[in-house]
Amino acid sequence: MPLIKIRDLHFYRGNRAIFEGVNIDIYQGKITAIMGPSGTGKTTLLRLIGGQLRPDRGTIEVDGQNVHKLSHSDLYALRKRMGMLFQSGALLTDLTVFDNVAFPLREHTKLPESMIHDLVLMKLQSVGLRNARDLMPSELSGGMARRVALARAVTLDPMMIMYDEPFTGQDPISMGTLVNLIHRMNDAMDLTSVIVSHDVAETAEIADYIYLLSAGKVIEKGSPVQLKRSSSQWVQQFMQGLPDGPVPFHYPGDTLEDDLFSQKVST
Amino acid sequence: MQNKSTEITVGMFVAAGIAAIFVLALKVSNLAEFNDEVGYKVVAEFENIGGLKVRSAVTMAGVRVGRVESIILNAETYNADVTINLYGNYDMIPVDTAASIYTAGLLGEQYIGLEAGAEDEFLQDGDVIDLTQPALVLEQVIGKFLFSKAEGDD
Amino acid sequence: MIDAIRSLGRWGLSVFERLGRGHLFLFDTLKGVPELFLRFSLVTQQLFSVGVLSVFLILISGLFVGMVLGLQGYNTLVDFGAEESLGVMVSLSLVRELGPVVCALLFAGRAGSALTAEIGLMKSTEQLSGMEMMAVDPMRRVIAPRFLAGFISMPLLAALFSAVGIFGGFLVGHGLLGVDDGAFWSQMQVKTDWYDDVLNGVIKSIVFGFVVTWIALFEGYDATPTSEGVGRATTRTVVHSAFAILGLDFMLTALMFGEE
Structure with a gap:
C-alpha cells in the first residue's frame, strides 16, 4: 500500500500537456526521486500532490485520501502532515530564522512559548543552524536558507516531505550537506521523501527508487542501479549527461547545409 | 514576536485619529449644539x-x-x-x-x-x-x- | 477588422475575468476578517506599516493643503468683503472633499503601492505558496489583516488630514492675513454640519479606504510573480485607485449633497 498513489494523471497548462497518463507509487519510509529534464513539470507534480493545483484527469491519493476531493479544512489538515521544501526556501522575509521555524508551531498549536523555544532549537540543531537563529533570511546563503526551510518543514513532524530541486545552484559543500541531511532526516524520523531534481549524481546517491519523466510520461522507473543499466538510449543520455543523443544538441529545423545554401542563393 | 513599541505607536495613531474626528465634531462642526433631546x-x-x-x-x-x-x-x-x-x-x-x-x-x-x-x-x-x-x-x-x-x- | 473585433472581445473577456477574480478575492478576504478579532496582534502589526508610517506624509500634506486653501480662499473672499467666511470655506472644502479625496490618493501612493509590492514579492518568492503548504491560509494570515488595517487606517488618516488642514488654514488666515479668529471659528461652527458635512466626509473616507486597500491587495495577489510583474502591479494599484477614488467621489457626492 503506497503512501502516495498517482493514477492516470493528466494536466494541461493552456493547450500544452504537462502530464499525459502518469502513474506513480511512492512507498512509506523510502526516498523516491522524480527526475527529468527542465520543463517536464516536476514542480507542478509536487503542487498537484499538495493540492495547490487540480489535475484535469486522474487521481492523486495521499495516505488513502483523494487530495482533490477533500474539503478546504480536510485539505489543510492533510497539509499539516506534509512538509515541503521550496527551491527558494520560501522563508518569510520579515521574520528571523527562529520565528520562521516557530511559525508552523505558533499557527497550529497552542504550546507555551518556552516549549516552542526548545522545539525550535532542537530542529535548528538538527540542521546545524542553532546559532544562526537571530539572523534574518536575507543574511543567509542559499544553502543555509534551504536548511532553515528544512527545519521548518519538519517542525510539525510530518509523515512525508517533498523537496523541490534541493540541490540546484549549491556549491559542493552545501550540496553534500543537503544530501546528507535529507538522507539522515528520512531515516531518523521515519519520513517518506519525494525529491524532484535533475541533479543525477546526488539524487541517485540517496534515492531508493527513481521515476524518469519526459514529455508528460514516465519513461523509466527503477532503482538507481537498474536505471544505470537501462537499455534505453534516452535514459543513458540523461543519466550520464551526454550532450548529444536521442535529445539532439541542435534545435530541430533545417540542416546547416540547407541554411548556408539558401543564404547564398538569396544574396 | 510583537514589538512593544509597535503597539504603542499604533495605539497613539488610533488615538490621534479618533481625537481628530472629535475635533471635527466639536470644534469644527455644530455637533456641540445638539442638545435637542x-x-x-x-x-x-x-x-x-x-x-x-x-x-x-x-x-x-x-x-x-x-x-x-x-x-x-x-x-x-x-x-x-x-x-x-x-x-x-x-x-x-x-x-x-x-x-x-x-x-x-x-x-x-x-x-x-x-x-x-x-x-x-x-x-x-x-x-x-x-x-x-x-x-x-x-x-x-x-x-x-x-x-x-x-x-x-x- | 476581424482581428480588431477579436482583440476587443478578448480584452473585454479579460476585464470581466479580472473583475470576477477581484470580487471572489474580496469575498475570501472578508471571510477571514471575523477571526482576526481573536488574534488582533496581526492587525496591530499591519496598522503600524499601513497607518502609522503614512501619518507623517498625511500631516505635512494636510497642513500645506490647508494653508493653500487659506491663501486662495482669502484672495477670493476679500473681493466680496466676506473674508470672515474663510473658516467655513476651508472647513467645508476639507471635510467634504479634499480631506477624504486627497488623503485617499496619498494613501494609495504611500500605503497601497507598498501593500501591492509586499504581497507581490511574497508571491514571487513562493512565501504565499509556502504558507499554503504549511497549512496556513495566506488569505487569512496575510491578506485579511492588511485589509482590516487599511480599512481602519484610512478614516483616521483622513480625519487627521482635515483637522491639520483646518489648522493650516487658520494659521494662514489669522496669523498671516489677519482674519479675526473669533469669526473664523464661529462662522465655521455655524455652517459646518455634523451630519451633512463631517459624517459624510468620514463615510467617504471609509469607502475609499475599503476600495484602495482592496485594489492594492488584489493587484499584489494577482501579480505576475516576476520583478517586472510586481512593478507593473504597483503602477496599476496607483492608477486604478486614483480612478476608483475620483469616480466614487463623484457618485458619493451626488448621493450625499445632491438633493440640497
Whole structure:
C-alpha cells in the first residue's frame, strides 16, 4: 500500500500537456526521486500532490485520501502532515530564522512559548543552524536558507516531505550537506521523501527508487542501479549527461547545409 | 514576536485619529449644539416657508433658542406645519409669541425669528404658535410692488 | 477588422475575468476578517506599516493643503468683503472633499503601492505558496489583516488630514492675513454640519479606504510573480485607485449633497 498513489494523471497548462497518463507509487519510509529534464513539470507534480493545483484527469491519493476531493479544512489538515521544501526556501522575509521555524508551531498549536523555544532549537540543531537563529533570511546563503526551510518543514513532524530541486545552484559543500541531511532526516524520523531534481549524481546517491519523466510520461522507473543499466538510449543520455543523443544538441529545423545554401542563393 | 513599541505607536495613531474626528465634531462642526433631546416641541403653521430647511436656526432677539425639527404640508389647510424644537433652558417663552421667517443677510439662509408676546403663560410641549408671518418670496414682493405702482398711476 | 473585433472581445473577456477574480478575492478576504478579532496582534502589526508610517506624509500634506486653501480662499473672499467666511470655506472644502479625496490618493501612493509590492514579492518568492503548504491560509494570515488595517487606517488618516488642514488654514488666515479668529471659528461652527458635512466626509473616507486597500491587495495577489510583474502591479494599484477614488467621489457626492 503506497503512501502516495498517482493514477492516470493528466494536466494541461493552456493547450500544452504537462502530464499525459502518469502513474506513480511512492512507498512509506523510502526516498523516491522524480527526475527529468527542465520543463517536464516536476514542480507542478509536487503542487498537484499538495493540492495547490487540480489535475484535469486522474487521481492523486495521499495516505488513502483523494487530495482533490477533500474539503478546504480536510485539505489543510492533510497539509499539516506534509512538509515541503521550496527551491527558494520560501522563508518569510520579515521574520528571523527562529520565528520562521516557530511559525508552523505558533499557527497550529497552542504550546507555551518556552516549549516552542526548545522545539525550535532542537530542529535548528538538527540542521546545524542553532546559532544562526537571530539572523534574518536575507543574511543567509542559499544553502543555509534551504536548511532553515528544512527545519521548518519538519517542525510539525510530518509523515512525508517533498523537496523541490534541493540541490540546484549549491556549491559542493552545501550540496553534500543537503544530501546528507535529507538522507539522515528520512531515516531518523521515519519520513517518506519525494525529491524532484535533475541533479543525477546526488539524487541517485540517496534515492531508493527513481521515476524518469519526459514529455508528460514516465519513461523509466527503477532503482538507481537498474536505471544505470537501462537499455534505453534516452535514459543513458540523461543519466550520464551526454550532450548529444536521442535529445539532439541542435534545435530541430533545417540542416546547416540547407541554411548556408539558401543564404547564398538569396544574396 | 510583537514589538512593544509597535503597539504603542499604533495605539497613539488610533488615538490621534479618533481625537481628530472629535475635533471635527466639536470644534469644527455644530455637533456641540445638539442638545435637542432635552428640549420641547411646538408647531407653527406658515403660509409659505420659502427656503426654510430642517435644522435651520430658530432665534429670539438674535439668540439661538432652537432648531427646525421637521417640515410637513398640512393636508387640510395646504399650509406648512413647521415643528420647532426649543432648547429646554428657554422655558419662559409666552404663548402669544409670533414667529416669522427671515433671511440672514442678503443671500444668507433662512431662519425663524420669534418675537415674545405679553402673556404670562409660557409655551409648552405640543403647543401651537398662532401668530406667524410667511417668508418673503422675492417674485411676490416685486409683483405686488409693480401692481400697486400701476394702480397708483391711474 | 476581424482581428480588431477579436482583440476587443478578448480584452473585454479579460476585464470581466479580472473583475470576477477581484470580487471572489474580496469575498475570501472578508471571510477571514471575523477571526482576526481573536488574534488582533496581526492587525496591530499591519496598522503600524499601513497607518502609522503614512501619518507623517498625511500631516505635512494636510497642513500645506490647508494653508493653500487659506491663501486662495482669502484672495477670493476679500473681493466680496466676506473674508470672515474663510473658516467655513476651508472647513467645508476639507471635510467634504479634499480631506477624504486627497488623503485617499496619498494613501494609495504611500500605503497601497507598498501593500501591492509586499504581497507581490511574497508571491514571487513562493512565501504565499509556502504558507499554503504549511497549512496556513495566506488569505487569512496575510491578506485579511492588511485589509482590516487599511480599512481602519484610512478614516483616521483622513480625519487627521482635515483637522491639520483646518489648522493650516487658520494659521494662514489669522496669523498671516489677519482674519479675526473669533469669526473664523464661529462662522465655521455655524455652517459646518455634523451630519451633512463631517459624517459624510468620514463615510467617504471609509469607502475609499475599503476600495484602495482592496485594489492594492488584489493587484499584489494577482501579480505576475516576476520583478517586472510586481512593478507593473504597483503602477496599476496607483492608477486604478486614483480612478476608483475620483469616480466614487463623484457618485458619493451626488448621493450625499445632491438633493440640497
